[in-house]
Amino acid sequence: xxxxxxxxxxxxxxxxxxxxxxxxxxxxxxxxxxxxxxxxxxxxxxxxxxxxxxxxxxxxxxxxxxxxxxxxxxxxx
Amino acid sequence: xxxxxxxxxxxxxxxxxxxxxxxxxxxxxxxxxxxxxxxxxxxxxxxxxxxxxxxxxxxxxxxxxxxxxxxxxxxxx
Numbered sequence: 001x002x003x004x005x006x007x008x009x010x011x012x013x014x015x016x017x018x019x020x021x022x023x024x025x026x027x028x029x030x031x032x033x034x035x036x037x038x039x040x041x042x043x044x045x046x047x048x049x050x051x052x053x054x055x056x057x058x059x060x061x062x063x064x065x066x067x068x069x070x071x072x073x074x075x076x077x
Numbered sequence: 078x079x080x081x082x083x084x085x086x087x088x089x090x091x092x093x094x095x096x097x098x099x100x101x102x103x104x105x106x107x108x109x110x111x112x113x114x115x116x117x118x119x120x121x122x123x124x125x126x127x128x129x130x131x132x133x134x135x136x137x138x139x140x141x142x143x144x145x146x147x148x149x150x151x152x153x154x
Contacts, residue, residue: 004101020141023135024135025102067142
């Protein structure tokens, strides 16, 4: 199965959601991307349709915005 | 593993998220509750900390609000 990608920015809401997602989906099925540390991938996240973090992009390309940690604009700072 | 519970209200955003969640977690690992058809469980959802649907309550009791379909107040009508 193609991996899901979990984008976050290190905020408390993000970290909590990350733990839940990994627990539910399995660590081997999800790639975790920290946009605060890896700003080069912010444009990738935008192209995927992400408006805020934390967010999960499913293997089929759907975006699930989970709770609300920060807008992508804030991450870009 | 204890099941997750996915609460929704039949809105398009809910149905789309339901498909994604079932695909990711597996149908046997999640109970789906339609609050529009099963209003008796709205108080259960409120007690779990749900503010809007669709939302997933993990086996550990954490609430993941996914995208935004409708506030619980709207579901209560």
